[in-house]
Amino acid sequence: MSPKTRARGRAEAPDVPPELTRIPGRRILVVSPVVQIRLGPGDRVLVSPGQKVTAGMPIAERTCDPEFIDVGRLNGATNGNGKGNGEGGWKGSQQERRRPPLPGKWWVGGDDRRGRNARREGPRRLAGTLLYEINGRWSAAAGDRHEKVESPTSGVIVEAANCIGIAMKVTGIAIPAAVAGGQPTRGYLDVPRLVDGELRDTALDMGRSGAIVVAGGRVSAEALTRARAMSIRGMVAGSLGQAELRDLAASEGRQRAALHSMPPFGVLGLDGHQRRPIASPILALLAALAGREVAIITEPPLLVLDVVDVPLPELPRDWVRVRSGTHAGREGRWLSSAGLHRFRAGIHLEAANVRLGDDLGPTIIAVADLERFIL
């Protein structure tokens, strides 16, 4: 298939024959999804609910090396007897300082906590969030290294809470994915030429620095390492194996321990964990968006497009794709229902006749192994 593309707004789903509704639908785009950015003890938010944010705007401050700190007694300290929840937002930081201590409130260590001792010359900026209070004494999760978390995309803050996270309603639209690894990130979309649906590692060079690269059916651990070294911001592939995700998590752990922080790197698997090529309608959509600013979100896995209107691929309504089984990844046209069919190992499943690719004859495929696209 070579899906044509044309620019239009949000498309309405065409009428679908009743038999086709038995085939699970896959939505190519979702509009204004709510995404989450997870924070932990020691991290604070710099935004407040209802606030509009743009891509690249600092929305949180993460403590890179949080430790458990016994803060001691604080002025006005009572067991949670105060106003607000500790989030004043960036603008309200002055009022924030005047508020009595509360769990989750941003705390900056006093002189005795700033590391001024005989062995150190300069003061350390020890800061974090308060955890809890026992008998008037407060504890905190704090550290002396902090980094700003930038918003990967534009949107409106739905929830924001120190130590917990930020929920944001995205302004644009997004392509849902199945798996994500790494961190939320953003960059320009780069769709290089794929060889047999795959991207060669050597294609990942410094010229793609700052890009989110479409990597074909599968991305290897070597490709991920190389991409990070080349300052590539992220990769999008058809599938993402668990081994690669573990390698990436280990690499991120090492990165966090290092003093020099690198820009966030994220990776998306559009279909799952087992190797499958990127679905042609999605590849066509990505190709049409090449060069535009996009963002990778990890919770939930999404590729966010900072636009409202995109050129959607024009698909026949009986266009289906095999998502699992021996023909996984192939696409074609649904011909008719095949009723209950006996498959390998004597398993009886509801089936359909599908003409895959350029095949001359139909292939009988279990309906549960198929997917159709919903625009």
Add this chain to the structure above:
Amino acid sequence: MSRQPRAFFALDFGAATTSAALVGHAGGRWRLLAHTAAPSTTDLDALLFGILDRVGKADRELLEFVSARERPGTAALVADLARLESRSSPPRRIAVLAGSKRQRRRLEEIASRAGWLVVGGSADVDDPLELSRLVLAWDTHAVLLGADSSPAGDEKRHLPMLGALVAAAARRRPELAVVLAGGAAIQESDFSGAGEHDRIPEVVKAAAPDSSAESDATPVDVATSAETTEEAPAVETAPGEPAAEQAAVGATPEGPSEATAPAATTAPAATTAAPRAPDLAAPAHAAPVELPVPSGDRHDSVLLAPDAESGQPAGSALQQVLEGLRARSDESRLGIARSVRSLALLLDKSIEVIEVGLDGGLRCRAEAVGPGHRTVVSSHVAMASASFAPEDLSDEMIDAVSSWSTIAFDRYRLSDRLRDLRSSPWGEADGEGALLRLAAAKAAVERLVAATPEISVREMPDIMIAAGGVWASTPPSVVALAMADLVRRPGVGRLACDQARLLGPLGAIADEEERRKMLKDLVEDVLLPLGSLILPAGIRQGRSAGRMRVTGETSNSDIDLQPGGIWAVELPPGQTATADMDFRDAVRLGARGRHFSVEVSGGLGGLFVDLRDIPLRLPDKADQKRATWESWQRAMWSEIDE
């Protein structure tokens, strides 16, 4: 003809599968007219249209009769027929905190048996920062802080810190449900001192379950209720409802006697001239005190619960509280447990169900005991980790699947396949995918069996039922083999499958009497017979163990009993036979002896004679183990090479 339709839809909304059945009253009883199952993403109306269409094509008059209409329109019937529904509760996560590692493990085990996904930490091992991370995480829905009823020094010294930490987290996240178990209840004051601008969590006491019910429920009573028939109404707890409701009932000032009132108040439906569909609007069980409701509602409560040793067996009281906090009232698994209790009383047999689905699994057992067999003792454990494709897939789980698999996988490849199975549970259900699914299901049942020793020590049940979507497409003889592989107890029992997935929805019928009447009509339709299983213990290896003659209505068989094997003897559904066995040495088959004569009934798989070891002895080497599994599997699954 009455204008009231004599039919209803029974719907089970699972995480992976939606099952729909049309039940109609025809020929003087309720009957299963048609059923179907499809991925949960399928449009429900399309599913119901399909069912009605099939019934209409097969027997138009029947459809007109049960719908009480001439030329009934399919669309109108889909809209008008009553629906009896049950649903899977989505998996929810609980953070278990304790002062000591020992206590934490105990609490984690109980929370896991109550169906929660569990993360845990103890103050003697983990620092407060790590514990805070657990309770503040977005995907943590509840916190269980527990201690012994009289905590020892190792726990006691950590409790103030843990109480303050959880109270601080509850202030930050008002939606977080907090359970203080046992001696941790002393920290309750931490939650009542919130300032005027904080949300003050309401403290609700959840007492231990009604002990009077337990006294009647012997010898086994795990997370249980004992119930009686209408002839002996003295003690009747509302069976199987979310247990926190029971606990809350116990905490009302009126006392436990008030709790028994709503159980059987609806008049039984007349099933002759004017049958009526079950009371579908009423909840399965009414409870006078509402405890925090899960699934989307906010919990502004702190629950005081019994400690990890309360109940009989130990931990069952806390398990009930946690289960009530997690499950919705129309949950499928609780519905199955309720239906099984009714069935046990109805059939006067011991019944065990093993259910495996995408969101978890269930093992439950019910048997009639006491004078006149009018009391049912039952137990159930629903575990999120007993999913065939668990959300929290650990290396141990992957290894367990690998050890049951007849295909060689490396760990990462198997991990990828299991994770894809979770995201697409209906995908690749044939060929190699069917073998993987079977191995994953067996590993899930193994986890379930390991977590329910109190059921495993009981005798082989009269009827063992396999339920859940994972068995839906598996050949009956393979399901029977899986049951024989996993639940190894000497004895003779019947094997059946809840093919139409009716047990869950029928468990949602509010009135026990009505449910029992409905089951009485439907029992033949609900339980698809797989066959009978003969499983003797104490067979010596190396030579013929004896002979068995099966004398049936249409055919006879004579089998040489060779140790270490499993055979299927053809015995069609609906037929019964007598199996006479003469063993060379004394074996255990219920009782100990050499000569046995038992009545067996047929099924889709026939009669299974299993002379393998109890427990199974397998080679240590992985390839030899796979070959052993394959040889047994091939004997029952001849289509495997197609």
